[in-house]
Amino acid sequence: SAVISQKPSRDICQRGTSLTIQCQVDSQVTMMFWYRQQPGQSLTLIATANQGSEATYESGFVIDKFPISRPNLTFSTLTVSNMSPEDSSIYLCSAMTGSYEQYFGPGTRLTVT
Amino acid sequence: QKEVEQDPGPLSVPEGAIVSLNCTYSNSAFQYFMWYRQYSRKGPELLMYTYSSGNKEDGRFTAQVDKSSKYISLFIRDSQPSDSATYLCAMKLGQAGTALIFGKGTTLSVSS
Numbered sequence: 001s002a003v004i005s006q007k008p009s010r011d012i013c014q015r016g017t018s019l020t021i022q023c024q025v026d027s028q029v030t031m032m033f034w035y036r037q038q039p040g041q042s043l044t045l046i047a048t049a050n051q052g053s054e055a056t057y058e059s060g061f062v063i064d065k066f067p068i069s070r071p072n073l074t075f076s077t078l079t080v081s082n083m084s085p086e087d088s089s090i091y092l093c094s095a096m097t098g099s100y101e102q103y104f105g106p107g108t109r110l111t112v113t
Numbered sequence: 114q115k116e117v118e119q120d121p122g123p124l125s126v127p128e129g130a131i132v133s134l135n136c137t138y139s140n141s142a143f144q145y146f147m148w149y150r151q152y153s154r155k156g157p158e159l160l161m162y163t164y165s166s167g168n169k170e171d172g173r174f175t176a177q178v179d180k181s182s183k184y185i186s187l188f189i190r191d192s193q194p195s196d197s198a199t200y201l202c203a204m205k206l207g208q209a210g211t212a213l214i215f216g217k218g219t220t221l222s223v224s225s
Contacts (some may be wrong), residue, residue: 004156032211040121041156043201043215092156094212100145100164100205102213104156 002027002095012111013083020079021108023093028073031096034066037107038089046091049076071089083112116140119202119216128225130190136202136216139183143214144207146178148187151199151218160200161187192223 003026013019023032032049047055047068053070071078080087093105119136130152134148145164149157161176163169163185169176175188185204189196199220203213 001159030209031212040217042115042117042217043213046211048212059186084193085129094202096212100147100162101159102147102203102205103159104149107154 001101002029002097002103004093004095004103006093006105006108008108009106010093010109010111014113015084017083018079018081019083019110020077021091021093023076023095023105025074025076027097029095029097032070032076032098033094033102034068034076034078035092036089037092037102041091045052048079080110083110086113087113088095108113116214117202117204117216120217121155121217121219123220123222125195125222126192127144128192128194128223130192131222132185132192132196132222134189134200134202136185137183138204140204140206140214141180141183142210143205144206145205146176146185147203147205147213148176149201149203149215153198157201159208165221189221192221194223194225207221208217 034046035043047057049070090107121179147162148160151157166180173190199218201215201218
């Protein structure tokens with residue numbers, strides 16, 4: 001298994017600003033992902049964080065809005081840029097060990113005013 | 114049609130009841146099937162996973178996959194108030210490195 005921590009756990013931000021969310025895993029993992037969870041909705045995959053190369057984004061998500069870094073096998077960051085109230089959501093970091101077991105962090109609850 | 118459909122509930126049962134949670138999916142290429150439990154204001158916790166078709170049992174929990182019907186189930190026996198949470202089904206393709214696709218989650222409340 002993997003234990004995942006995220007910082008910050010919550011934040012309230014003003015429209016037009018940016019927030020960087022950090023994700024730390026307690027062991028080296030093969031894959032890291034970022035998801036968004038909105039009330040009453042499924043977890044939606046934003047992107048796969050690739051170690052040493054650009055992230056792979058899902059349809060509807062772009063690098064300029066959600067830049068992602070993954071400098072090593074245990075750490076990743078997600079930045080939510082130029083925020084609007086529509087970005088208010090829970091952002092979840094996830095890590096995959098092996099080929100199928102996927103674990104989640106506690107989430108970052110973001111409110112944009 | 115969404116790839117993964119899950120009735121959001123809410124589902125309310127008395128303590129000790131047998132709970133059945135279900136998901137349907139449209140992509141026949143899905144190979145791995147997971148159930149996650151999410152308590153309020155927490156991240157999803159991996160509960161069970163199954164590869165391809167069949168049943169898997171772990172204590173009070175049983176996961177079933179019927180690939181011919183594109184239907185998966187999670188049964189909880191002797192439900193407890195501590196089982197009150199949102200249960201999310203998730204599935205993925207067989208290729209390494211592909212991410213999970215989630216249902217919306219079913220909110221379960223078990224009353225004592």
